[in-house]
Amino acid sequence: MARYLIVGGSGFLGAHLHAALRATRNLCRILDPAPPVLPVQALSATPVPPERIDWIQGSATDLATVRNAVEGCDGIFHLAAGTPPVEPTAGLAGVAAIAGASGIPLVYASSAAVYGAAWEKLTAAARGGPLRFRIAETQPLTPLSPEARLLCDAERAVRIIQARQGVPMLGLRFFSVYGPHPTPNAANAGVVAVFLERLRRGLPLDVFGEGSQTRDFVYIDDAIRMLLAAMTVCQKPFGQSIPGGVLNVCRGQEVSLLTLAAMLGELLACTPLLRLRHSCPFDPLRQVGDPGQAAAILGVQPRIRLRTGLARTLKAGTAPFRPVFPVPVPALARTAPMTDSQPQAGYQPQAF
Numbered sequence: 001m002a003r004y005l006i007v008g009g010s011g012f013l014g015a016h017l018h019a020a021l022r023a024t025r026n027l028c029r030i031l032d033p034a035p036p037v038l039p040v041q042a043l044s045a046t047p048v049p050p051e052r053i054d055w056i057q058g059s060a061t062d063l064a065t066v067r068n069a070v071e072g073c074d075g076i077f078h079l080a081a082g083t084p085p086v087e088p089t090a091g092l093a094g095v096a097a098i099a100g101a102s103g104i105p106l107v108y109a110s111s112a113a114v115y116g117a118a119w120e121k122l123t124a125a126a127r128g129g130p131l132r133f134r135i136a137e138t139q140p141l142t143p144l145s146p147e148a149r150l151l152c153d154a155e156r157a158v159r160i161i162q163a164r165q166g167v168p169m170l171g172l173r174f175f176s177v178y179g180p181h182p183t184p185n186a187a188n189a190g191v192v193a194v195f196l197e198r199l200r201r202g203l204p205l206d207v208f209g210e211g212s213q214t215r216d217f218v219y220i221d222d223a224i225r226m227l228l229a230a231m232t233v234c235q236k237p238f239g240q241s242i243p244g245g246v247l248n249v250c251r252g253q254e255v256s257l258l259t260l261a262a263m264l265g266e267l268l269a270c271t272p273l274l275r276l277r278h279s280c281p282f283d284p285l286r287q288v289g290d291p292g293q294a295a296a297i298l299g300v301q302p303r304i305r306l307r308t309g310l311a312r313t314l315k316a317g318t319a320p321f322r323p324v325f326p327v328p329v330p331a332l333a334r335t336a337p338m339t340d341s342q343p344q345a346g347y348q349p350q351a352f
Contacts, residue, residue, distance in 0.1 A: 003029065004073060007032070008031075010030065012193075013223065016181075017228075021228075029054040030056065031066065060092075061091035070104055075234065077227060107234055112135075117142050118135050134252055134288055134290035136292075137244055137290075138244070155246060168235070169234070174249045176190050178190050178313065179223075179312070204273040205274050209276075216250040226301075247293060247294040248289040248293070250288070251301075
């Protein structure tokens with residue numbers, strides 16, 4: 001039986017990880033400013049009395065609190081996201097430094113946002129040759145937002161600390177993770193959580209641009225399996241076998257936002273209403289990762305298809321979802337014409 005510290009254990013990833021670790025009879029300690037009772041209670045098959053939850057109320061940016069929290073732990077999961085633009089990485093570098101000094105393996109959550117416009121650069125580089133559709137971990141980072149740039153800096157800081165201290169540290173660059181019990185009002189909420197919340201409230205779906213943007217969706221159960229596998233790898237010396245100390249968490253399948261909206265409409269027996277917005281400068285046009293290296297190193301990879309994951313999310317939802325326009329019309333309704341961008345030439349949305 002091991003004890004793990006989950007930094008950010010009250011968030012979406014953290015709550016699901018806490019439930020998975022408890023299910024395997026591991027001990028967990030949560031470091032988070034917010035109380036973990038509600039998400040943990042919602043995810044646990046057996047209700048957990050609040051007094052039995054090992055929760056330290058505090059921020060990961062408070063190094064004294066972190067030092068106290070890591071005492072007696074066998075591994076650290078850093079899943080926290082701070083409030084941008086001040087500290088979107090929620091003290092990742094500081095936690096890594098303490099983990100290195102304490103000799104405790106660290107697995108931390110990064111994001112596919114660090115790639116930014118990588119797909120467009122790959123397309124430009126491949127002119128006259130075959131297109132490369134998947135972004136690998138070795139792709140140069142081109143973050144589009146200030147928060148993504150800070151996350152790139154935090155990744156570099158962790159690599160420096162790992163090289164100096166020799167303690168295993170591994171980052172997972174999550175693509176679009178979704179699943180039951182999300183936090184749709186959070187600053188970093190995924191598009192699936194936002195779409196479902198708006199459908200539940202009877203509101204139109206806000207889509208930036210024409211809706212032809214693509215994302216690589218990963219169901220939460222697959223994301224948790226990869227977090228656990230990453231910690232298993234970190235608890236074994238791996239030296240320099242993981243280039244850059246980061247791995248993609250993705251399926252390698254791109255799905256457009258239009259396809260996602262249509263799929264939700266089919267599952268809810270309704271026709272979602274789309275409200276088109278001007279393109280966001282921080283929003284990459286296409287985003288699909290290469291899962292090969294993670295599968296080879298961790299021995300696991302995402303396997304749950306998007307339609308299956310969405311159906312599970314709807315079934316496990318804490319509140320019933322109310323169809324917006326309950327009519328059997330497969331087409332998508334739009335409330336405004338597109339004025340500032342057009343669909344990418346040659347792109348055909350795929351169903352998964």
